[in-house]
Amino acid sequence: MWQWVDRWRGAPDDDRGGVELRGAPVSRSSVAKWLYVGLHIKRWLLLILLGVVLMALGIAYLLREVYVSYAFPDWVGTATLQFLPRWLRGLLFISAATIVTVLGTWRLNRSLVSAVVPLDEGEDLVSRIWQQRTQDRGPKVAVIGGGTGLSTLLRGLKSYTGNISAIVTVADDGGSSGVLRRDLNVIPPGDIRNCIAALADAEPLVTRLFQYRFGDDAGHGIAGHSFGNLFIVAMSEVTGNMEVAIRETSRVLAVRGRILPATLADITLGARLAGGTTVHGESVLPESGSAIEQVFIEPADAPVNAEVVAALLDADLIVIGPGSLYTSVLPNLLVPGLAEAVEASRAHKVYVSNVATQRGETDGFDAADHYAAIRRHLDGDVADVVLANSNLPAEPLPAEWQSEAVLAPGDADYGAARLVLADLVDPEHRYRHDSERLAAAVMRQYYERDLRIQAPSTTAEA
Template structure:
């Protein structure tokens, strides 16, 4: 039976800023609702296939863009599997995903990375649009607690030291105008989930992005990660995530914070010991002290990994938007 939603017939323009698996999971849920979706994706990745193509093709890294395109696409499962396939053999080919190579090919054909993503979006019947935060590759740098500077998104989590701050090079990177326009026109702007220092903040640090978020009349929502991440957010609570964003781009950026308060079975937690990850603690009082409206609920789903329950999370966002519009 086709699902019916309260308020069906209304359409919201929703911009989502994040990265990694968390963003893809969320978008798979949101695309089932009457939203026009825009995903703004970081171009700071410098590892693996993306890093090689970035260096050799002089293009923004395609990896995060590929994952988001597939999350929003109407594709057969087999086609998605093919595009996500990573070659294991071949001199120069091993390590590359077919989807990354396809984006690189389209970039050569069109002569422009953003146009390449738009054309590929048509081929994949993407619901919405996928935009890089900037139309150029960015180098992400981190200052660690001992004053050391680490250069490169892929190296930052490997330092083994607490991150004090991250920043971009070059400093005067130009934001993509289409991304700024999407933020301006949005009914809702959602930040997260995603790696805090290497996916979320690199987007927010692009000059003009946070300024446009602040000036937008959109409802602004932060979705906190469900698990900590080794090398980035070890022992971070939900409030620690918010504090890190405030430290980098200022406070009062959101109206709502969505956080998981579901307990995780010990048998599941034991599988994360080697990853150095654990559930993000819900420190309710500190969250409320930021002045945001806090929505806490059981948002977890477990198959092989703990993830957000995309359906429940999307329904929560839908209900917030309906209340806000009334």
């Protein structure tokens, strides 16, 4: 079996095979950013400079006419530095005019911009402009998943591009989302809310408010609900449908990118277990007590969201995961037409394996097992790269977590995909990904997608 590995970034990672990713995004000074192409600033500064020069020439002609036709008192000559050579006077006036013009223009723009888009503490104006301009031209990234894993990745990705399409599952039937789904006949808003909060550029307090969950003392009917879920559902009632509600909520919270439900149909997730029984309901699967052999959605012919297909076909990079394998990732891919759009897309495709197993779903799974389940459900490969964590804990995870670290053996079967290892884990929560590390590793795969050679997967030498 052959496997793709990076040519020059790769380095063996202990004895597990694969490729270790190193490095971090290069920082850029504020001064250098003003010189970057595409900020749409230099052209207008040059136009202002040209206007000032033309105005100065006009004023000079007028002053010369007054100078030759009118006798000024002696103090005027002293005030205008007549005792200095003309070339020196010219340089002094040009320097003073430049300083005054630049300072005035800078302060005016800062006052206007800060009034419309308040700057964060310690953030300068050029950083905000550079961020907005460069992200608008960033690669088009479509991310498929749900739950905490998807929002974690999105939180990191928004620093690299503003062209993000988050494709979320709508099979959730537990907690606040499940109650709202049953009572109001809407698609579950929970994963949508998490994605909006992750991609929002609004004030941190607004984001916290959106994620606020009412406690048990809030009273019957509202206890357990999150404010964001109620907001989205209320917006859908005001606007008439959930699609418009998501767009308007995203606009209010200044979301970078789009959040797209995989389908707008009311679907239910089901599973066939190892014991031969069948269970229905996303919240029931982890509690079934048996290994999951196959999951399915009902109705099986639920139509895929047309915007999702368009986003996948137009994407430069498609990321599958992270997230709960059977209850977040696969429910998206099982929507008819979605996996076909992934396959038809010319984008670079990366599957992100979870860093820890999930009780009741993936007990004992390694990275190859995670990807094998996807291949089995879709009857073939769906990714060019399997990205897995290399920073494994020295000690087992605490027993109360009911989880264990996901290994990524280099000699396992990853189909046509290549295994890439990187430090992806959150140091504080070792059962979760770190948003910045994960986003950096994913984007590095995109930017270095052509820097690879064929090498035996058993050696994975760079």
